Amino acid sequence: MGCDVISSAICRDKILAKYALRGAGLPVLDFYWFTRVEWETHEIDVINSIEEKFNYPVIVKPARLGSSIGIAISKNADELKFNISVASNFDTRLIVEPCVQEKTEINCSVLGYKNIRASVCEQPIASGEFLSFEDKYLQNKSRGFEGAKRIIPAPISDETTAKIKEISLSSFKAVGARGVVRIDFLIDQRTNQIYINEINTIPGSIAYYLWEPAGVSKYELVDTLLEYAFDAFNEKSRTKFGAGPLLLQDVDLLSLKK
Numbered sequence: 001m002g003c004d005v006i007s008s009a010i011c012r013d014k015i016l017a018k019y020a021l022r023g024a025g026l027p028v029l030d031f032y033w034f035t036r037v038e039w040e041t042h043e044i045d046v047i048n049s050i051e052e053k054f055n056y057p058v059i060v061k062p063a064r065l066g067s068s069i070g071i072a073i074s075k076n077a078d079e080l081k082f083n084i085s086v087a088s089n090f091d092t093r094l095i096v097e098p099c100v101q102e103k104t105e106i107n108c109s110v111l112g113y114k115n116i117r118a119s120v121c122e123q124p125i126a127s128g129e130f131l132s133f134e135d136k137y138l139q140n141k142s143r144g145f146e147g148a149k150r151i152i153p154a155p156i157s158d159e160t161t162a163k164i165k166e167i168s169l170s171s172f173k174a175v176g177a178r179g180v181v182r183i184d185f186l187i188d189q190r191t192n193q194i195y196i197n198e199i200n201t202i203p204g205s206i207a208y209y210l211w212e213p214a215g216v217s218k219y220e221l222v223d224t225l226l227e228y229a230f231d232a233f234n235e236k237s238r239t240k241f242g243a244g245p246l247l248l249q250d251v252d253l254l255s256l257k258k
């Protein structure tokens with residue numbers, strides 16, 4: 001159910017996801033990335049490269065974690081060094097981006113396989129400078145992420161909603177996603193520029209609450225995901241696998257369109 005291995009892996013890695021989305025001409029914030037070994041052996045070079053590329057504040061993230069763990073805003077070089085040292089406990093790949101200081105966060109889900117559609121948009125509500133682990137999971141302890149504060153539909157213009165849905169559909173296609181994902185956006189309030197922040201796949205998000213307003217219950221959503229999974233399996237079964245030139249023996253070349 002959900003994305004295949006490659007698509008899941010791309011979305012799991014914030015660096016690979018940025019390359020894929022940017023390569024498809026979709027809007028992501030600029031970034032600088034490095035490995036933990038590079039940090040441990042060339043700390044000054046890493047800091048210099050970040051400072052050459054961005055003004056403070058910047059935001060440091062482990063590339064493949066989530067739930068805001070290890071993410072911190074740095075307003076100067078000392079904070080940056082400290083935050084990278086903390087984040088490097090959680091991953092071997094690290095990413096730094098400019099911090100959007102006045103931002104609106106919007107999330108939109110995409111559901112589909114051969115035909116895809118975008119959900120209603122939501123605005124998650126942060127209590128501090130960014131959406132923390134506490135904002136996401138500890139607002140209503142028995143309900144986990146479901147208990148997080150959010151506004152549905154997001155209080156943004158019809159034009160921005162349409163743009164976000166359009167970018168969501170293009171992003172889903174760009175990473176080869178399938179099933180359901182939740183795509184998170186940052187809007188810079190100073191410029192109105194929309195940036196894709198990340199694509200959350202199963203098991204990170206199933207985003208059923210974004211489909212309920214469209215009349216899709218959580219049970220129907222799971223049934224639909226299963227249908228897509230069977231359909232994808234059948235589709236994959238039509239692909240021929242085997243060794244080298246012998247593969248062609250199984251293809252009826254004469255019947256193919258010229």
Ligand SMILES: Nc1ncnc2c1ncn2[C@@H]1O[C@H](COP(=O)(O)OP(=O)(O)O)[C@@H](O)[C@H]1O
Pocket residue numbers: 029059061065066067068069071097098099100101103105126129130131132184186197198
């Ligand atoms: N470039 C940025 N500028 C400002 N805030 C950001 C930026 N990137 C992330 N954030 C904040 O940090 C939160 C967590 O970051 P995110 O990239 O979504 O990581 P995670 O995978 O842990 O959810 C976001 O929901 C947002 O509040």
Ligand SMILES: [Mg+2]
Pocket residue numbers: 067068184198
């Ligand atoms: Mg997130």
